[in-house]
Amino acid sequence: MNSISIIVRILRQFRRDKRSLALMFAAPLLVLTLMWLVLDSGDYVPEIAAVDLPDRFVEILENEAEVMSLDRHEAEDALKNQEIDAVLEWEENKPALTLEGSDPTASGAVNMALQQTLNQMNPQQEQMEPEIHYYHGSEEIKLFDNIGPVLIGFFIFFFVFIVGGVSFIRERTQGTLERSLATPLKRWEIVIGYLGGFGLFTIIQSIIIAAYSIYALDVFMAGNFLYVLLVTFLLALSALSLGTLLSAFAKNEFQMIQFIPLVIVPQVFFSGMFNLETLDPWLRAIGNIMPLTYGAEALRDIMIRGSAFGSFAVEVFVLFGFTLLFTLLNIVALKRHRKL
Amino acid sequence: MEKVISLNHIAHSFGVETVIKDINIEIDKGVIFGLLGPSGSGKTTLVKIITGILHPTEGSSVVQDTQMPSLKQMKNIGFMAQSDALYVELTAYENIDYFASIYGLPRSERKQRIKKVLEIVDLVKHMKKPVHTFSGGMKRRLSLAISIVHEPEILILDEPTVGIDPLLRQSIWQEFNKLKSEGTTIIVTTHVMDEAEKCDELALLHDGYVIAQGSPKDLKQSIHVDTMEQAFLHYGGGKS
Ligand SMILES: Nc1ncnc2c1ncn2[C@@H]1O[C@H](COP(=O)(O)OP(=O)(O)OP(=O)(O)O)[C@@H](O)[C@H]1O
Numbered sequence: 001m002n003s004i005s006i007i008v009r010i011l012r013q014f015r016r017d018k019r020s021l022a023l024m025f026a027a028p029l030l031v032l033t034l035m036w037l038v039l040d041s042g043d044y045v046p047e048i049a050a051v052d053l054p055d056r057f058v059e060i061l062e063n064e065a066e067v068m069s070l071d072r073h074e075a076e077d078a079l080k081n082q083e084i085d086a087v088l089e090w091e092e093n094k095p096a097l098t099l100e101g102s103d104p105t106a107s108g109a110v111n112m113a114l115q116q117t118l119n120q121m122n123p124q125q126e127q128m129e130p131e132i133h134y135y136h137g138s139e140e141i142k143l144f145d146n147i148g149p150v151l152i153g154f155f156i157f158f159f160v161f162i163v164g165g166v167s168f169i170r171e172r173t174q175g176t177l178e179r180s181l182a183t184p185l186k187r188w189e190i191v192i193g194y195l196g197g198f199g200l201f202t203i204i205q206s207i208i209i210a211a212y213s214i215y216a217l218d219v220f221m222a223g224n225f226l227y228v229l230l231v232t233f234l235l236a237l238s239a240l241s242l243g244t245l246l247s248a249f250a251k252n253e254f255q256m257i258q259f260i261p262l263v264i265v266p267q268v269f270f271s272g273m274f275n276l277e278t279l280d281p282w283l284r285a286i287g288n289i290m291p292l293t294y295g296a297e298a299l300r301d302i303m304i305r306g307s308a309f310g311s312f313a314v315e316v317f318v319l320f321g322f323t324l325l326f327t328l329l330n331i332v333a334l335k336r337h338r339k340l
Numbered sequence: 341m342e343k344v345i346s347l348n349h350i351a352h353s354f355g356v357e358t359v360i361k362d363i364n365i366e367i368d369k370g371v372i373f374g375l376l377g378p379s380g381s382g383k384t385t386l387v388k389i390i391t392g393i394l395h396p397t398e399g400s401s402v403v404q405d406t407q408m409p410s411l412k413q414m415k416n417i418g419f420m421a422q423s424d425a426l427y428v429e430l431t432a433y434e435n436i437d438y439f440a441s442i443y444g445l446p447r448s449e450r451k452q453r454i455k456k457v458l459e460i461v462d463l464v465k466h467m468k469k470p471v472h473t474f475s476g477g478m479k480r481r482l483s484l485a486i487s488i489v490h491e492p493e494i495l496i497l498d499e500p501t502v503g504i505d506p507l508l509r510q511s512i513w514q515e516f517n518k519l520k521s522e523g524t525t526i527i528v529t530t531h532v533m534d535e536a537e538k539c540d541e542l543a544l545l546h547d548g549y550v551i552a553q554g555s556p557k558d559l560k561q562s563i564h565v566d567t568m569e570q571a572f573l574h575y576g577g578g579k580s
């Protein structure tokens with residue numbers, strides 16, 4: 001298998017190209033940290049009024065928040081006077097949450113505390129969706145819960161796209177691609193070799209970024225770490241295959257960079273980092289052709305909702321499909337250089 | 341004599357510009373065949389067509405009875421491009437090792453074979469240096485080493501000795517003659533007259549046509565000149 005030769009070569013190149021290594025490993029961590037410093041204003045401990053809650057529930061909730069037991073009337077007053085962040089009640093066998101709602105950080109913290117409590121209450125069972133009302137403000141405040149997983153997905157996608165795309169374009173500019181095509185290498189062996197060589201790095205990169213975000217930055221995480229790795233790895237592969245494919249349409253590194261505003265930036269807008277509820281449905285559909293949309297959705301499923309595989313299986317298959325599609329297109333695109 | 345390469349009615353255009361016009365060449369086994377021609381006459385283009393990395397607009401390149409491009413024949417061809425195609429982060433050794441492994445040299449043989457070609461191009465003491473620290477001539481020599489590492493039956497070299505000093509050039513040509521005596525067919529493009537002189541057969545390329553073809557001796561005799569330089573100028577439209 002000639003792809004192995006290519007993989008070995010790429011690993012050797014990486015060993016000597018410290019800067020690309022740094023870009024793949026250190027840069028995402030640095031940027032994630034900066035984003036987090038800006039977005040996550042410390043460990044906010046929310047104050048929650050508990051109205052007729054089961055004792056066991058209150059006990060667990062107390063680990064996550066400052067809980068005071070009030071009756072409904074007192075609770076409403078406290079909420080109105082902004083003495084507390086939320087009121088939690090029990091309605092029809094499930095929790096009903098009323099958020100004060102004017103401070104996104106507080107709302108986020110309350111949501112997280114509730115999710116964590118629910119997870120600890122019944123880790124096996126299917127999640128029960130709490131009823132959420134807002135005293136002030138609206139759903140948009142949920143944004144801050146959503147953004148963590150999206151950012152992880154985005155940075156992995158972005159840096160793999162850049163490093164993969166630029167190094168493939170360098171094969172073109174320095175003539176090594178043409179030189180390789182004057183050997184018995186098959187076109188698919190070249191493309192697979194590339195995916196293999198960079199794929200190994202993206203596995204390590206995924207582990208580092210996910211572990212750092214979840215354990216060091218303490219991004220809210222309710223699900224299985226291995227699922228996170230699976231999704232980030234697939235997302236990285238789709239970025240890699242897309243990057244190498246697009247490099248066929250660029251003449252040099254600079255033109256490759258020009259793809260960022262065209263290909264990467266729109267994905268940010270449609271991936272769920274911003275609320276698209278008010279957008280025209282057909283406009284919203286644009287997001288359906290973007291890998292990051294699926295990666296981010298799957299990551300949110302795993303990290304925020306703690307879902308089992310079944311609920312994000314579709315996203316996983318779609319990501320896999322993107323990778324397959326881009327890879328096949330890339331093999332075809334290489335025909336430009338050699339018909340065979 | 342056994343035909344190794346035949347080019348049949350090859351023409352090639354880049355967009356509207358026709359660079360190669362109806363070229364027919366046959367090359368025998370064990371011959372050093374020179375492609376001589378002024379800059380821009382289409383030597384590189386023709387060489388790429390022979391190796392199969394460029395698909396001609398018209399005609400076909402047939403190597404050992406197989407139409408190019410053919411993966412089977414690519415294995416039998418050693419190619420040295422005009423512009424060095426090297427992985428600059430890697431060392432000289434790693435560059436050769438990569439191509440050797442693609443050509444399917446078994447690991448056990450590879451080490452010895454790489455050592456051998458490094459000796460031929462006199463790069464043994466630089467083999468552990470990354471290529472971005474190499475001079476132009478050193479890169480040329482490394483490209484040459486790569487092209488011969490799998491002991492190909494056909495060697496296609498696009499200006500192999502540019503930037504290489506006369507002494508080393510001489511020893512490289514000695515190596516070419518040795519390969520030739522072992523049955524290797526070699527195609528070289530060149531600007532250098534004394535190199536053209538060393539070829540068994542020459543094709544003079546001008547404006548996309550072969551304007552003269554034959555042994556250096558025949559070419560000179562047919563127009564009654566003593567040096568290749570004069571012949572080149574004569575055929576190229578200058579006065580002899
Ligand atoms: N990729 C390309 N696109 C457009 N035109 C090209 C391309 N490659 C070569 N040409 C044109 O084809 C002609 C022949 O080029 P070629 O490189 O074959 O010449 P050459 O004989 O090898 O010259 P030199 O001795 O300078 O290397 C030139 O006029 C060149 O401009």
Ligand SMILES: [Mg+2]
Binds near residue numbers: 385422498
């Ligand atoms: Mg040339």
